[in-house]
Amino acid sequence: MxxxxxxxxxxxxxxxxxxxxxxxxxxxxxxxxxxxxxxxxCLALVLLIGYTLITNDRFRWNVVFSFLFDPRILAGLGLTLMLTFVCMIIAFLLGTLLAVMDSSHNPFVRGIAQTYLWVFRGTPVLVQLLLWFNLGALFPVIGVPGTVFAWSANDLISPLSAAILGLALNEAAYMAEIIRSGLNSVDAGQREAAQALGMKSTLSFRRVVLPQAMRVIVPPAGNEAISMLKYTSLVSVIALPELLYSAQLIASKNFQIIPMLLVATIWYLATTSVLSVIQRRIEVRLSRGVARTAVQSKAKGKRT
Structure with a gap:
């Protein structure tokens, strides 16, 4: 037919x-x-929001743009970025240690790791920040009293050190779970092959296990970094002049509360957008080997 x-x-x-x-x-x-x-x-909603933002004089965009690059705002932004970077580095290193301890066969080592996770994941980060900031009320002297190895808690626990301790130690508990999931995603045969080649446990972990686990670790870790940047706004309660607190200090003098909050919002959106782009680039780079292996496997299947 x-x-x-x-x-x-x-x-x-x-x-x-x-x-x-x-x-x-x-x-x-x-x-x-x-x-x-x-x-x-959706288009009508976007146009309505845009029209409202442009025509509502109460936003005072002239004030927003006049303070957008104010030196005090930029200094607060720099402190916010520094806190994010330092806290994430500490959280990643400590989280890796906790993940290894949580996977240990020693019940005491595993118990310490699980207790840490239980405490720091079970209490709000704001409460932890306030506890670290007021640590001098519990321990006026840190170290061995009456010796040269004794320091005043008020001198050691400044607003900056309290912020780093509170944010980093809390984040380490969440990074530990992310890293543990990434390590468990690596096939056990990879570890056995490394041992067969004569690698020690630490060397096989650094050279074989961790690089493969990073493909699983990076996406949620990137999200945690973006969340950390936003969590830094909580340190305003201990009078640390990061981005939000700097905007609040300016608003307390010029009484432009909404415009200064918009200044902080714009910078938060800008920095989180940059971090999102960096995270995406890292994910693409780490997934190159996986994509190449998948293409080769499909080609072999077609030939057979």
Missing amino acids: SHTKLPSGVIKEDSPGGTPALASLTIHASRRPGFWIAGSL
Whole structure:
């Protein structure tokens, strides 16, 4: 049986003798009214929000842009970025140690790690910040009293050190779970192969296990870094002049509360967007080997 395609999407089937066997069929594109309705509603919502932002004089965009690059705001932004970087480095190193301890066969080592996770994941980070900041009320002297190895807690626990301790130690508990999941995702045969080559446990962990686990660790760790940047705003309660507290200090003098909050919001959005792009680039780079292996496996399957 032959098929004849006619103009305007009409298909005609002919019998071997050339006489029509079936009626002509017309093919129409499927209609999707829901797609256009949803798109129109979203567009209308975006236009409404944009119109409100532009026409509402109470936002005082002239004040916002005049303070956007104020030296006090930039200094607060720098402190926010420094806190994010330092706390994430400490959290990653301590989280790796806790993940290894949690996977240990020694019940005492595993118990210490699990107790740490229970305490720091079970209490709010704001409470932990306040406890570290007021540590001098519990331990006025840190070290061995009456010796040269004794220091005043008020001198050691400044607002900056309290912020680093509170944020980093809390984040380490969450990073430990992320790293433990990444380590468990590596096939046990990889460790056995490394041992067969004569590698010690520490060397095989650094050279074999950890690089493969990073593909699983990086995406949630990147999200934690973005969350850490936002959590730094909590240190304003201990009077550390990061981005939000700097904006609040300026607002207390010029009484422009909403514009200064918008200044902080713009910088938070800008920095989190940059971190998101960096995270995406790292994920793509780490997934190159996996994508190449998948393509090679498909090619082998086709040849067989």
